[in-house]
Amino acid sequence: MRHTDGEDINAHITKMQGHRHDLVMMQRDIDNELFACYLRISMPSTWNYVFTALPDHYTSAKVEQRIRDEQGIRSSQSATSSAFQVSQSNKTKGAHSRTPIPGQPYCTNCKISGHHTKDCYSKGKPREKKEDKKDEKKEKAEKE
Numbered sequence: 679m680r681h682t683d684g685e686d687i688n689a690h691i692t693k694m695q696g697h698r699h700d701l702v703m704m705q706r707d708i709d710n711e712l713f714a715c716y717l718r719i720s721m722p723s724t725w726n727y728v729f730t731a732l733p734d735h736y737t738s739a740k741v742e743q744r745i746r747d748e749q750g751i752r753s754s755q756s757a758t759s760s761a762f763q764v765s766q767s768n769k770t771k772g773a774h775s776r777t778p779i780p781g782q783p784y785c786t787n788c789k790i791s792g793h794h795t796k797d798c799y800s801k802g803k804p805r806e807k808k809e810d811k812k813d814e815k816k817e818k819a820e821k822e
């Protein structure tokens with residue numbers, strides 16, 4: 679019985695435990711260390727590094743613990759990356775319009791409607807020293 683990537687880990691462990699239980703029912707119990715070994719080799723090679731920190735003699739509980747820990751890390755990582763993707767796509771959709779809207783202030787600095795250039799919060803905000811240049815731009819924008 680082997681685990682394949684993408685399969686549910688908890689289901690796999692339960693399956694392995696069920697397998698052991700079957701052996702016990704047949705009066706052919708395997709000792710804990712051997713079961714730990716089975717559990718370990720049932721995992722795909724991508725999991726090898728997870729078990730490298732195990733001591734020479736390990737219990738099945740230790741192997742299970744490592745599998746579950748690693749699974750926790752892997753699932754939280756994928757959750758984080760999908761959440762990141764969602765926030766990225768929200769950003770591209772954007773709440774702000776990129777074109778001037780009549781009756782609404784328009785920022786010539788970041789080319790976004792909804793705030794004035796002087797109230798600009800974008801990172802490309804003009805530096806204080808270029809105050810006169812900014813006013814020039816603003817005047818030009820208002821004329822247009």
Ligand SMILES: [Zn+2]
Pocket residue numbers: 785786787788789790793794795797798799800
């Ligand atoms: Zn702006």
